[in-house]
Amino acid sequence: EPEVTQTPSHQVTQMGQEVILRCVPISNHLYFYWYRQILGQKVEFLVSFYNNEISEKSEIFDDQFSVERPDGSNFTLKIRSTKLEDSAMYFCASSETGRYTGELFFGEGSRLTVL
Amino acid sequence: AQSVTQLGSHVSVSEGALVLLRCNYSSSVPPYLFWYVQYPNQGLQLLLKYTTGATLVKGINGFEAEFKKSETSFHLTKPSAHMSDAAEYFCAVSDQAGTALIFGKGTTLSVSS
Numbered sequence: 596e597p598e599v600t601q602t603p604s605h606q607v608t609q610m611g612q613e614v615i616l617r618c619v620p621i622s623n624h625l626y627f628y629w630y631r632q633i634l635g636q637k638v639e640f641l642v643s644f645y646n647n648e649i650s651e652k653s654e655i656f657d658d659q660f661s662v663e664r665p666d667g668s669n670f671t672l673k674i675r676s677t678k679l680e681d682s683a684m685y686f687c688a689s690s691e692t693g694r695y696t697g698e699l700f701f702g703e704g705s706r707l708t709v710l
Numbered sequence: 711a712q713s714v715t716q717l718g719s720h721v722s723v724s725e726g727a728l729v730l731l732r733c734n735y736s737s738s739v740p741p742y743l744f745w746y747v748q749y750p751n752q753g754l755q756l757l758l759k760y761t762t763g764a765t766l767v768k769g770i771n772g773f774e775a776e777f778k779k780s781e782t783s784f785h786l787t788k789p790s791a792h793m794s795d796a797a798e799y800f801c802a803v804s805d806q807a808g809t810a811l812i813f814g815k816g817t818t819l820s821v822s823s
Contacts, residue, residue: 599753630813638754638800638813651810686753699811701746701753 597621601687601702608677609710616672616705618687627670628688628699629662631655638686644670677709712737712803716814724822729773729788731817733801736782743784744802744811745775754800760784771795796821 600619608614620627629641642652644662659675670689674681684706688699717732735741742761746754758769765777771794775786784801801814 628811637815638802640810640812643810653810688754698756698759699754701755703751703753 597700599687599689599700599702601685601705603705604703605706605708607708607710610679611676614674614677614681614707616674616685616687616707618670618672618689618702619668620670620687620689621691621700622668624689624691624700626650626690626692627662627664628690629672630686630688630701631683632686632704633680633683641672641685674707677707679709682707682709712741712805712812714801714803714812714814716799716801716817718817719815720818720820722820722822723791725793726790729786729791729795729819731786731799731801731819733775733784733786733814734782735784735801735803737803737805739805742804743775743777744804745769745773745784745786746800746802746813748798748800748816750797757786757799791819791821793821793823795819 602617627644630638632638640653642656643650661673663671684704686704687702690699713736715734744759745757747757748754757773758767760767760777768774773788775784798816798818800816802811804811
């Protein structure tokens with residue numbers, strides 16, 4: 596069964612360092628998303644991406660965040676200068692139809708710990 | 711703005727008992743409603759969704775949910791709990807404008823034998 600894969604599963608970094616989280620969405624999906632979940636809190640929307648551009652982003656997704664689809668398969672989230680409060684589980688998701696009426700398929704998450 | 715409230719961060723039931731996980735939403739337009747489940751060390755998986763049509767929606771693993779507009783609710787139920795149902799359950803809302811899927815804080819379901 597096709598699935599969304601994320602790497603790394605866990606990354607520990609020092610405050611101020613750049614981090615890149617990688618995702619391989621399901622191959623025929625066209626819409627891509629990043630969500631995050633701070634421990635004990637809600638799963639929060641960060642950004643959606645379609646046709647090689649951001650289609651929607653939340654207030655959380657400020658200038659220190661960026662997304663890219665560098666090739667035909669990977670979808671990356673970059674955090675330019677990490678802060679302690681960026682520590683969270685980051686989930687990548689993809690969907691075939693978008694507009695959130697279709698099913699989002701989530702990866703297992705990348706846990707980011709900022710020290 | 712849309713929002714979702716899940717009542718009860720932790721629900722415990724015995725095996726074979728009814729499962730009821732509560733979700734209330736706030737939306738200024740007709741909502742699309744979802745329940746996702748997260749098993750340990752796994753990603754979120756769609757259980758069921760309501761977009762339009764029949765208000766009682768059946769999902770995987772014997773779960774169902776009913777959209778009640780008058781109560782702004784979308785509670786998740788299962789008649790008889792299994793040990794394998796122990797997981798984190800998330801209610802989520804979107805709408806026809808295609809705004810972002812907004813999640814609740816989640817409810818941890820524990821099932822005891």
